[in-house]
Amino acid sequence: MGPQPGPEDRRGRRRAGPAHRRPAPPHPRAAGAVRRPGVAAPGQRRRRAADVQHVHAAVVVHRDRAGAAVADPGRPGAVAADGARAAARPAARRPGCPRDGHGAAGQPGLHPALRRHRARHADRRRARGRGPDLPAADPQAQEPPARPGHRAGPRDRDRRVRRGEPGGRRPSRYKEHDAGPGRTGRRPAGERTLTQGRRPHPRPHPGRHPRPHPRPQQRQGPPPRRRPRRRPRRPVAALRGTSLVRLRIGLILIAMIVSVFAARLFQLQGVDAAAYVAKAEAQGGVMESITLPAERGAILDRNGEPLAESVDGLMLIADPTLTRDDASEIATIIARRLSVDYFDLLDRLRRPDTRFQYLARRVPSTVAREVLQELDAKGYSGVSSQRDPVRDYPAKDVASNLVGFMNAEGDAAEGAELMFDQTLHGVDGSATYELGAGNRLPLGENDTVVPQSGQDVTLTIDRDVQWYTQRVLRTAVQGSGGESGSAVVMDTRSGELLAVADYPTYDANGPTLSPESDLGARALRDAYEPGSVNKVLTAASLIDSGLVSPDTKITVPPSLPRPGAAPLKDYFPHGRLRLTMTGVIAKSSNIGTVLAARQMRERPYYKYLRAFGLGQPTGLGFDGESAGVLPRVKDWGTLTKDTVSFGQGVAVSAVQMAAAINTVANGGVYVQPSLVKGRLTTSAGIEVGSDTATRHRVVSEDAARKTAEMMEAVTDLDEGTAPGAAIPGYRVAGKTGTAQRVGPNGGYDGTFTVSFAGFAPADDPRFMVYVVVQNPSNGGGGGSVGGPAFRKVMTHLLQKYAVPPTGSVAPKPVVEW
Numbered sequence: 001m002g003p004q005p006g007p008e009d010r011r012g013r014r015r016a017g018p019a020h021r022r023p024a025p026p027h028p029r030a031a032g033a034v035r036r037p038g039v040a041a042p043g044q045r046r047r048r049a050a051d052v053q054h055v056h057a058a059v060v061v062h063r064d065r066a067g068a069a070v071a072d073p074g075r076p077g078a079v080a081a082d083g084a085r086a087a088a089r090p091a092a093r094r095p096g097c098p099r100d101g102h103g104a105a106g107q108p109g110l111h112p113a114l115r116r117h118r119a120r121h122a123d124r125r126r127a128r129g130r131g132p133d134l135p136a137a138d139p140q141a142q143e144p145p146a147r148p149g150h151r152a153g154p155r156d157r158d159r160r161v162r163r164g165e166p167g168g169r170r171p172s173r174y175k176e177h178d179a180g181p182g183r184t185g186r187r188p189a190g191e192r193t194l195t196q197g198r199r200p201h202p203r204p205h206p207g208r209h210p211r212p213h214p215r216p217q218q219r220q221g222p223p224p225r226r227r228p229r230r231r232p233r234r235p236v237a238a239l240r241g242t243s244l245v246r247l248r249i250g251l252i253l254i255a256m257i258v259s260v261f262a263a264r265l266f267q268l269q270g271v272d273a274a275a276y277v278a279k280a281e282a283q284g285g286v287m288e289s290i291t292l293p294a295e296r297g298a299i300l301d302r303n304g305e306p307l308a309e310s311v312d313g314l315m316l317i318a319d320p321t322l323t324r325d326d327a328s329e330i331a332t333i334i335a336r337r338l339s340v341d342y343f344d345l346l347d348r349l350r351r352p353d354t355r356f357q358y359l360a361r362r363v364p365s366t367v368a369r370e371v372l373q374e375l376d377a378k379g380y381s382g383v384s385s386q387r388d389p390v391r392d393y394p395a396k397d398v399a400s401n402l403v404g405f406m407n408a409e410g411d412a413a414e415g416a417e418l419m420f421d422q423t424l425h426g427v428d429g430s431a432t433y434e435l436g437a438g439n440r441l442p443l444g445e446n447d448t449v450v451p452q453s454g455q456d457v458t459l460t461i462d463r464d465v466q467w468y469t470q471r472v473l474r475t476a477v478q479g480s481g482g483e484s485g486s487a488v489v490m491d492t493r494s495g496e497l498l499a500v501a502d503y504p505t506y507d508a509n510g511p512t513l514s515p516e517s518d519l520g521a522r523a524l525r526d527a528y529e530p531g532s533v534n535k536v537l538t539a540a541s542l543i544d545s546g547l548v549s550p551d552t553k554i555t556v557p558p559s560l561p562r563p564g565a566a567p568l569k570d571y572f573p574h575g576r577l578r579l580t581m582t583g584v585i586a587k588s589s590n591i592g593t594v595l596a597a598r599q600m601r602e603r604p605y606y607k608y609l610r611a612f613g614l615g616q617p618t619g620l621g622f623d624g625e626s627a628g629v630l631p632r633v634k635d636w637g638t639l640t641k642d643t644v645s646f647g648q649g650v651a652v653s654a655v656q657m658a659a660a661i662n663t664v665a666n667g668g669v670y671v672q673p674s675l676v677k678g679r680l681t682t683s684a685g686i687e688v689g690s691d692t693a694t695r696h697r698v699v700s701e702d703a704a705r706k707t708a709e710m711m712e713a714v715t716d717l718d719e720g721t722a723p724g725a726a727i728p729g730y731r732v733a734g735k736t737g738t739a740q741r742v743g744p745n746g747g748y749d750g751t752f753t754v755s756f757a758g759f760a761p762a763d764d765p766r767f768m769v770y771v772v773v774q775n776p777s778n779g780g781g782g783g784s785v786g787g788p789a790f791r792k793v794m795t796h797l798l799q800k801y802a803v804p805p806t807g808s809v810a811p812k813p814v815v816e817w
Contacts, residue, residue, distance in 0.1 A: 043535035052086055064315075075338045111433060130264065131798030215223030227662040273497040288302060290356060292429035294387050297454035298423070299416055300404055302496075304678060306394055306405045308417065308508070313390030314368035316359040322382030323349040330380050334359060337371050349382075359383065361410055399466045400508040402459065402500055403523040412521055413511070416457060418623050421683050426454030458677040460496035460690060468796050469499040473771065476504050476789040480754075481777030486523040488658040492765040495662070495671030495693050498797075500524070500655065520624065525624045525655035528774070530657050530754050532588045532782070536757070538597050539585055540664055541608035544699035547599045550710050553817045556592045565639055568594060571781070583815035586713035588721050588736055590646040595644035598638075605641060606633040611698040612660040614652060616653075620675050621688035628652040647739055658770040661735070661757045664711070665765035668704035669697050708733045712762050713813030715787075719743040722783035724789045725758055728754060729805045730798065733765075734758025734790065736782030741775065752777040756786030760794050761806045767797045 133455035227456040269277070299308035316334065323330055327349035335342040339358050348357040363371075368385050375383055391406045404415020412421040469487050478483040489499035502522045506514035540546040554575040560568040570589050577589070597605065609615070615630025629651035631640055643649035652660075654700030655673055663670045672693040679689040699707075711733035715718055715726040722736050734755050743749025759765040771786040771793070778785075797803070 004793045031384070034796055036493050063311055067153055068302040075644050077534065079388075089177065101655060108487060112650075117395060142425070142627070145559055149676055184369050185801045186242065194513065215751055237421060263280050266452065269727075289430055289432045292431060292449070292451045293388055293410075294426035294428050294451035296391060296426065297424040297456045298393060300456060300458045301399075301461050301466075302459065302498075303462065304458070305463045307459065308391060308393050309391045310389040313388050314385040315361050315388035316363060316371065316383060316385055318349055318357045318359050319355045319382045319384075320357055321355055323380070326380045326382075328679055329378070330375060332373055333380075334371060334383075337367070337374075338363060355472075362388050362406075363792075364390055378500050395467070396507045396509060397472065397505050398463060399459075399461050399500075400525070401502040401505050402461065403508060405508040405511045405519075408512075410466040415521065415622075418459050418679060420676075423544050423680060424457060427452040432713060443572075457680065460498065460675055461500070462498045465797065465800065466499040466501065468572050469793050470501040470503065470505065472491075472789050473501045473791045474503045476600065476771065476785060477773055477776075479778075480785045481772040482785075483775045484522060484528070484771040485771070486654040487772070487793065488523055488770045489797065490501060490658055490662050490673060490768045491772075492662055492665045492759060492768050493671075494690065495659070495673045496677075496690055497655070497673055497675050498767075499793075501673075519661050520640075521622065524622050524625045525653070527628050527651040528772070529588055529648050529739040530588070530652050530755065531652060531737035531753060533657060533661065533735050533737035533757050534650065534652075534753055535585060535588065535593050535645070536707060536711060536735050537595060537660055538605075538610050538645045539581065539710060540583075540668075540699045540703055541602060542596055543610075543706055544703035545600060545604065546580050546670075548596050550580065550582045550706050551814060551817075552596070554579050554581065554595055555785055556584070556589050556595070560591045560594060562642065569655045580704070580814050582813050583719075583817075585710045585735070586716065586719050586721065586815050587811060588714075591717045593643045593646045597641060602636040602641050603633050605634065605645075608698065609644070609650075610679060611670065611696070612663055613656055616662060618653075619672050619688065619694070620655070621682040621684070621686040623682075623684075626651075626653045626760050628656050646734060647737060654770060654772050657755075658756065658768060660761070662768045663732075664707050665699045665759040665768050666704075666705045668699040669695055671695050708759075708762055709811060710813075711735055711758070712810050713815065714783075715758070716810075716813055719815045720783075721811055722787035722793060723782075724754060724783060725756060725787035727760060727791055727795055727798070730760050731762035731806065731808065731810045732760045732794070733762035734787070736786065738781045752781075754780065754782040754785045756782045756790045758790055758794070760798065762810065763806050763808050766801070766803045767794065768794050769797070 087562050166741075172626060296310045297328065298306050298310065301307055316338075317329075327346055330349055331342050331345035334340065334345055341361055345359060351357055360368075372385060375381075377416065380577075393400065393403065393405070401413070402415050404417035404419075405413055406417060407413040412418040412424075418422065429449040430447075431449075432447045469489055473485050473487045476482075485503045487501040488497065489500065490497055500521065500523045502518075504514070504518045506518050511519055525594055541546070543550075556570075556574070556579050558569070558573070558575055562568055568585075568591055570591055572587075577592075578584075578586075579587060579589060579592050583589075583595060609630060615628055617625050617627045631644075631649070634646075640649055659670070659673045672695070674688070674690040674693045676689040679687065679691040683686050712731060713723050714734050714736060715732045716759065717723045717726065724733055725734050726732055734756055735758065737754065739753045740748040741751040741753055743751075751774075753768065753774055757768070757770040759768040769790050771789045776785050
């Protein structure tokens with residue numbers, strides 16, 4: 001066996017070494033032939049440097065460590081000019097090595113610098129005529145014949161080009177040229193050389209050998225396909241020049257386009273602006289204004305529950321220039337769905353010189369969308385919608401008599417809506433712009449004012465108590481066959497109204513469905529004669545004046561003659577009665593009350609009644625509130641004082657009478673009733689609210705206590721006229737009332753007003769309830785009609801607010817003597 005392969009052999013090339021290494025014998029099929037010297041192109045895949053073929057036809061020039069170019073003494077000399085070559089010593093062929101003379105085993109190794117050399121510098125070296133001084137092979141040497149089945153590749157074509165033979169397509173990457181004599185490092189003239197490029201060979205690091213390459217293995221089967229040669233890239237300088245030219249051309253075009261637009265803009269806004277404005281004015285420029293509605297504030301109960309609020313709604317608007325042809329059909333659909341006037345819609349849909357007309361305001365969004373969908377389905381255009389908040393009353397008829405409603409035009413019509421309209425409404429915005437020939441002028445006047453939402457209003461009403469009171473009142477009125485009724489619930493200590501109920505009432509979401517007489521608040525506007533309930537005020541005034549006491553003895557005759565009038569009688573027939581002042585209140589004797597009141601002069605009695613709040617508004621600030629009727633003291637006579645003492649000849653409202661009775665419950669201190677929490681100013685400029693409520697003493701605390709004890713006898717099961725108002729476990733004080741009603745002709749018409757007023761617990765009052773029923777047809781009185789209704793409402797209040805019984809026992813009333 002031959003010598004073992006060294007590092008360089010394993011890398012596929014033999015390095016020039018000692019002389020004892022024998023070169024590989026020539027290939028048997030090419031015996032005696034000398035291959036034309038050439039350089040193999042670098043590998044396309046590995047980017048290897050070029051390989052020098054026919055190592056016996058060239059000398060590898062490299063630099064030693066000192067940088068001098070020397071010839072490898074271990075290699076045979078150059079081929080002579082006549083083509084003779086040195087005899088090659090046969091070497092044993094190793095298994096797996098390439099064929100002799102054609103592989104790495106048959107050629108000398110190359111310096112690493114040559115392996116890293118790039119073939120792209122070959123043309124440049126050819127142009128400059130430079131190259132290493134390498135001996136050339138004999139130009140007369142013949143190329144070994146190609147083996148059977150071998151396909152000519154790029155290297156074969158390169159060799160044909162170098163020899164001038166047909167079949168070559170392109171010049172080789174490497175060039176051969178003659179070196180002239182006398183040049184340093186050049187071969188004599190006529191000798192062919194191989195040029196490996198201009199890159200100098202790097203110096204090897206001292207003490208370090210070139211890194212060996214693994215010995216390539218012989219491929220089996222057909223030769224692998226070579227990767228097609230890539231097209232040479234265009235010079236960077238040429239590309240860069242082309243890009244700059246294109247960029248300059250693009251900038252010039254952009255500048256030209258912008259200049260055209262700028263010139264036109266200057267012409268429109270600078271040169272011809274006045275002409276266009278004049279033209280627009282000549283075509284009938286008009287100012288169009290659109291209202292931007294503000295969101296209305298909510299009305300809440302004392303716990304923040306909404307009684308009235310604004311929800312999303314839409315307004316339907318039309319462009320008459322688009323609806324004029326189909327005005328009749330569009331008006332028919334909208335009038336049918338929204339219940340608006342057909343002819344008004346028709347006029348708006350055909351109105352000239354405008355492109356904006358209101359068709360309907362504050363339409364619920366679902367209804368408005370249904371109308372628009374129907375119009376679109378039938379192909380009618382020109383009708384659109386805009387946001388327009390809609391007033392909604394989620395509690396429906398609960399407290400509607402106090403809350404009020406908004407009319408079809410969107411204006412406040414009743415109740416708190418009207419009372420605090422300026423606070424709730426906010427400030428509407430607007431959008432104003434100029435139109436010309438029915439179109440909006442871009443350069444015309446344009447102004448927008450942003451709307452400001454309204455403030456919320458919180459009432460003292462408890463929605464739950466209000467709902468329950470309304471239901472109880474309805475039952476009482478319907479059960480007695482009455483015409484109407486009212487009920488008032490008041491916090492005894494603060495004077496805040498927890499409920500003000502009316503029957504019949506209305507749904508604030510559809511006020512037009514109810515009679516106009518039911519749209520107001522009867523408890524505040526209707527004045528009536530209170531009847532015997534007013535006896536409480538008379539008794540408290542007499543006790544406070546020291547004229548009577550609960551035990552004062554009064555002889556009550558069957559009738560009482562009056563000068564200029566019919567004799568006075570009680571509602572129940574009786575003979576001569578011996579009653580105490582407590583008995584007079586318990587039995588509700590008109591004759592006994594008149595006899596006691598005659599002990600007080602007219603003027604002091606008048607002052608007491610005024611202090612109780614009669615004959616004047618309560619100060620709620622409610623629009624249309626009645627002040628009642630209390631004749632002037634100078635007009636009083638004996639007959640007037642007599643009738644006023646038992647509740648005839650004087651008129652009150654339900655809230656007014658409730659506040660007067662509450663004075664007794666509050667220890668003799670009158671508390672002005674309030675309907676609004678906090679402090680607010682009404683649309684009339686009156687400051688109202690629980691924070692502004694006034695207080696003043698009317699009677700002493702002792703007089704109030706004694707009057708309350710007298711009122712407890714009214715609910716006594718044995719002696720009272722309203723045992724149905726009693727609440728088990730609680731001390732209840734109350735008073736019934738039955739009064740004649742004044743008819744349309746100004747006189748009594750034979751109908752009655754029945755009522756009941758009371759508070760509980762009687763010894764520590766917490767709530768006051770007053771119930772009034774007008775003209776009951778069943779013949780019932782205040783005790784039988786108003787008493788049970790009072791008991792239901794008061795029981796609900798005591799349970800809801802968890803008011804415990806005081807635990808004390810009511811004293812046994814002394815009724816007779």
